[in-house]
Amino acid sequence: MQTDKYLFEICTNSVESCVAAQAGGANRVELCAGIPEGGTTPSYGEISVARELLSQTRLHVIIRPRGGDFLYSPVEIQTMLKDIEMAKQIGADGVVFGCLTAKGEIDLPVMKELMNASKGLSVTFHRAFDVCCNPQKALEEIIELGCDRILTSGQQATASAGIPLLKELHQQAAGRIILLAGCGVNESNIARIAQETGIQEFHFSAREVVQSRMEYKNEAVSMGGTVHINEYERNVTTAQRVKNTIASLQ
Numbered sequence: 001m002q003t004d005k006y007l008f009e010i011c012t013n014s015v016e017s018c019v020a021a022q023a024g025g026a027n028r029v030e031l032c033a034g035i036p037e038g039g040t041t042p043s044y045g046e047i048s049v050a051r052e053l054l055s056q057t058r059l060h061v062i063i064r065p066r067g068g069d070f071l072y073s074p075v076e077i078q079t080m081l082k083d084i085e086m087a088k089q090i091g092a093d094g095v096v097f098g099c100l101t102a103k104g105e106i107d108l109p110v111m112k113e114l115m116n117a118s119k120g121l122s123v124t125f126h127r128a129f130d131v132c133c134n135p136q137k138a139l140e141e142i143i144e145l146g147c148d149r150i151l152t153s154g155q156q157a158t159a160s161a162g163i164p165l166l167k168e169l170h171q172q173a174a175g176r177i178i179l180l181a182g183c184g185v186n187e188s189n190i191a192r193i194a195q196e197t198g199i200q201e202f203h204f205s206a207r208e209v210v211q212s213r214m215e216y217k218n219e220a221v222s223m224g225g226t227v228h229i230n231e232y233e234r235n236v237t238t239a240q241r242v243k244n245t246i247a248s249l250q
C-alpha cells in the first residue's frame with residue numbers, strides 16, 4: 001500500500017500532542033479538551049498556540065460544549081456558535097460538531113445554523129453519527145447539509161468492529177462525502193480497516209503514557225472528587241507512534 005493516497009488525522013488532547021502529530025507526519029489534527037468525555041471544546045489559548053505552532057498540519061477544533069449526549073439546549077447552541085466564531089478568528093482550518101434530536105435523528109435546523117456560521121471552514125460531522133438511529137438516512141442528510149466528512153466507527157465500539165457498516169457507508173457515499181474512520185485505530189489494525197472498507201482517511205490518537213515530573217506526590221487527594229484517575233501520569237501523542245501507524249499502511 002502507498003500512504004500518499006491516505007490522509008491521517010490525530011485526535012490531540014493538548015498543544016504538545018499537536019506538535020508531536022505534526023512531527024510524526026500527520027495531515028491534520030483535531031484539537032480537543034475533555035478526552036475522557038469524548039472531547040469538548042478546547043480553550044482560546046490552546047487553539048491559539050496550536051495555530052502558531054502548526055505550520056505543516058491543518059488544525060481542526062471540536063465544537064462540543066459538554067460531554068454526554070448530542071441534544072443541545074438553546075444556550076448550548078449559542079455557546080457553540082460563539083466557539084465557531086472564535087475558532088475562525090484564530091485561524092483554524094476546520095471545525096468538528098454534530099447535533100441530534102431526541103429521537104436520534106440529525107437535528108437539521110440546528111445543523112444548518114452551525115453550518116452557516118462555519119462558512120469558509122472545513123466541517124466534520126463527528127461521532128454523534130455513531131449514536132444516530134438511521135445511519136444510511138443520516139449520511140444523505142449530512143451530505144445535503146454540505147459537511148466535508150463524517151468521523152465514524154461504524155456505530156460500533158471501535159472502527160475495526162464497525163468494518164461492515166463502514167464499508168457499506170463508504171460505498172453509499174460514492175465520493176460525495178469523506179468517511180473518516182476513527183476510534184481504536186492503531187498500528188495493528190489500520191491496514192485491515194483500509195483494505196476491507198476502502199476508506200482513505202483515518203483518525204487516531206497515537207498516545208503513550210507519560211509520567212509526572214512531580215517529586216512530591218499526595219495520591220490521597222483526587223482533583224475529580226469521587227472520580228479517581230492517576231493524576232501523576234497523562235496520555236500524550238508521540239511522533240513515533242504517529243509515524244508507526246502511518247508506516248503500517250506501507
